[in-house]
Amino acid sequence: MDWLREHPEVRTIRVAAADLNGVARGKRIPARFASKVFSEGTRFPFSVMNLDIWGEDIEDSPLVFETGDCDGLLMPTERGFMPMPWLEAPTALLPIWMFHMDGRPYEGDPRQALARVVGRYKAAGLTPVVATELEFFLIDDSGTKLRVPPSPRSGKRRTGGEILSLRALDAFDGFFTALYEACESMDIPADTAISEAGPGQFEINLVHQSDALRAADDTWLFKMLVKGLARRHGFAASFMAKPYDIWSGNGMHTHFSILDAQGNNIFNDGSPEGSDRLRHAVAGCLAALPGSTLIFAPHENSYDRLVPHAHAPTGIGWAYENRTAALRIPSSGPVARRIEHRVAGGDVNPYLMIAAILGAALNGIEDALPAPAPIIGNAYEQGLPQLPATWEGAIDTFATCPHVARIFPPEIIENFLMTKRQELHYMAELSDAEQTELYLDTV
Numbered sequence: 553m554d555w556l557r558e559h560p561e562v563r564t565i566r567v568a569a570a571d572l573n574g575v576a577r578g579k580r581i582p583a584r585f586a587s588k589v590f591s592e593g594t595r596f597p598f599s600v601m602n603l604d605i606w607g608e609d610i611e612d613s614p615l616v617f618e619t620g621d622c623d624g625l626l627m628p629t630e631r632g633f634m635p636m637p638w639l640e641a642p643t644a645l646l647p648i649w650m651f652h653m654d655g656r657p658y659e660g661d662p663r664q665a666l667a668r669v670v671g672r673y674k675a676a677g678l679t680p681v682v683a684t685e686l687e688f689f690l691i692d693d694s695g696t697k698l699r700v701p702p703s704p705r706s707g708k709r710r711t712g713g714e715i716l717s718l719r720a721l722d723a724f725d726g727f728f729t730a731l732y733e734a735c736e737s738m739d740i741p742a743d744t745a746i747s748e749a750g751p752g753q754f755e756i757n758l759v760h761q762s763d764a765l766r767a768a769d770d771t772w773l774f775k776m777l778v779k780g781l782a783r784r785h786g787f788a789a790s791f792m793a794k795p796y797d798i799w800s801g802n803g804m805h806t807h808f809s810i811l812d813a814q815g816n817n818i819f820n821d822g823s824p825e826g827s828d829r830l831r832h833a834v835a836g837c838l839a840a841l842p843g844s845t846l847i848f849a850p851h852e853n854s855y856d857r858l859v860p861h862a863h864a865p866t867g868i869g870w871a872y873e874n875r876t877a878a879l880r881i882p883s884s885g886p887v888a889r890r891i892e893h894r895v896a897g898g899d900v901n902p903y904l905m906i907a908a909i910l911g912a913a914l915n916g917i918e919d920a921l922p923a924p925a926p927i928i929g930n931a932y933e934q935g936l937p938q939l940p941a942t943w944e945g946a947i948d949t950f951a952t953c954p955h956v957a958r959i960f961p962p963e964i965i966e967n968f969l970m971t972k973r974q975e976l977h978y979m980a981e982l983s984d985a986e987q988t989e990l991y992l993d994t995v
Contacts, residue, residue, distance in 0.1 A: 553633075555644070559644070562644045563583050563642065564580055564641070564644075565580075565583055565586050565643065566578055566579070566646070567581060567594055567628075567645075569626055569647070569661070570901060571603055572964075572971055573605055573850065573901060574775070574900065574901035574902065575607070576776060577600050590628055590646070593628070594626050595624065595625060596623065596624060597621045597622065597623055601658070604975050605975055605991075605995075612970075615660075623653075624650045624658050625653050626648040627651060632646070633645070635737050636780070637733070637737055637738070637781065638780030638781040647769065650664065660964050660967050662903035663769075665907045665960055665961065666764060666904075666906055667765060668907070669959065670765060676914070677813040678813075679811040680764050680810050680913075681760050681762045681808060681890075682768075682808045683759060683760040683807045684770075684807075686758070686775070686778075686804055686898060687755045687898050688802055689751075689753045689790050689802065690727070690787055691752060691789070691992070692709075692788070701752065704723075704727070705726075706723065712751055713747075713749040715746075715747065715748065715749050716747060717747045720754075721745060721747055721754070726785070727781070730781060731781055735777070740774050740777070741758050742758060743756070748800070749799065750799035753802070762811065764906055768902045768906045771804075771902035772903065775898075775902075779791075790993070791898030792853060792991045792992055793851065793853050793857040793899045793995075794854075794856035795992065797856070800857075800864075801857030801898075802897060803863075803864060803897055804896045804897060804902070805892055805894050806893045806906065807893075808910065810833070810917075817889055819890060820886045820889045822886050824886075826889045830891065832917045834881075835916045835923040836914065836915040837891070837893060838868055839916065839921065839955055840908065840911075840955035841868050841912075842939060842940060842949050842953065843952075843953020843955050843956040844955070844959075845895070845940045846940075848900060849943075850900060851995060853991050857897050858895075858939060861932055864895075864897075865877060865878035865895055865939070866938055867931050867934060867937065867938055868936055868937045868939065869936045870926055871928065872926055874928075876930055878931070878939075879891055879892065879893055879894065881926075893909045899995035904968075907959060908956075908959060943976060947973060947976065950965075951965075
């Protein structure tokens with residue numbers, strides 16, 4: 553409550569939690585009633601955490617009519633209040649997560665799923681260190697076709713991608729300056745920004761931190777901020793996996809290492825190759841990739857990105873310093889030895905994504921799984937086992953994967969399956985243009 557007392561200009565707050573698709577679900581509350589929310593929480597139906605991408609109930613879900621659509625208790629996360637710089641009126645956001653009325657974590661909450669994985673690490677005396685890299689497009693969606701917005705500086709539209717172009721960044725300097733100022737006010741650790749391969753495509757990295765829940769929070773909040781702030785500047789920003797057919801899609805690469813109880817990186821043994829436990833973590837991630845593809849590619853449009861020779865991995869393999877591989881070990885000093893997981897699109901729920909990655913890595917470490925030989929050269933030409941190539945195939949593989957069952961509780965697996973099967977059914981009724989319109993803002 554101290555933050556609100558220091559910001560008397562704030563007259564309303566939003567309380568919000570991430571549903572299974574990563575969409576913010578919440579309420580608007582006058583600031584004078586905020587103390588009650590902070591101390592006693594608020595209530596949503598459990599089913600709200602399990603809506604489809606349209607925001608509709610899941611048909612035949614036991615969370616709806618079978619249980620009377622009963623409420624769960626939502627309490628503030630450790631984050632507390634923060635500003636919402638994309639709104640005109642001074643407003644505060646209070647992130648929340650869901651519990652049963654008796655205080656037990658609700659296992660259908662994606663943030664609780666990540667907390668469960670972090671708890672496994674803590675029990676083993678380990679701490680994951682996580683960073684995400686977020687790609688997104690700035691888009692003019694005011695017409696019938698998506699286009700790059702005109703530069704506020706020159707009024708011109710760029711027609712192609714400009715990799716690592718300062719000119720492309722400077723064309724939207726006002727937006728990026730406001731974005732970094734907003735990240736500062738929200739305490740989101742935004743680091744380097746670059747222009748990417750697509751027209752109007754950019755990437756911003758968030759710094760490594762030894763709190764996986766906070767890293768996921770930052771990623772979720774950053775997506776919300778970028779989309780909201782872009783609208784305030786007169787265009788859209790989208791993390792949709794593949795908004796343009798002919799250009800590369802949006803990825804969300806995740807870097808992670810693991811510290812022991814003394815703060816030492818367990819992936820570092822002083823050698824250039826890294827430790828045995830690095831290879832065990834790699835093996836765990838590779839073993840879980842087929843089943844967890846639905847987490848990393850949760851929407852129909854996601855699979856337009858996961859095609860050969862499109863700068864997104866399709867084969868199940870790993871390599872040192874090789875961006876065609878699903879898992880890359882970047883060049884670094886031994887102390888910074890880490891794994892880069894490159895499968896996820898920008899359209900993911902970051903809580904589920906980070907839980908899937910860290911859970912799979914810990915499975916491999918606990919089982920001392922041997923890793924296959926790292927690949928050399930173009931991963932698309934290695935004859936590797938392949939990720940599921942379709943949304944339907946990924947749903948079926950997720951449903952029966954023992955690695956997924958070891959990472960996630962049964963309730964979140966079943967809820968996610970019901971959600972994706974319902975979306976698969978109704979998405980078939982939409983044209984490509986209608987799908988794009990749906991995904992552009994929601995994911």
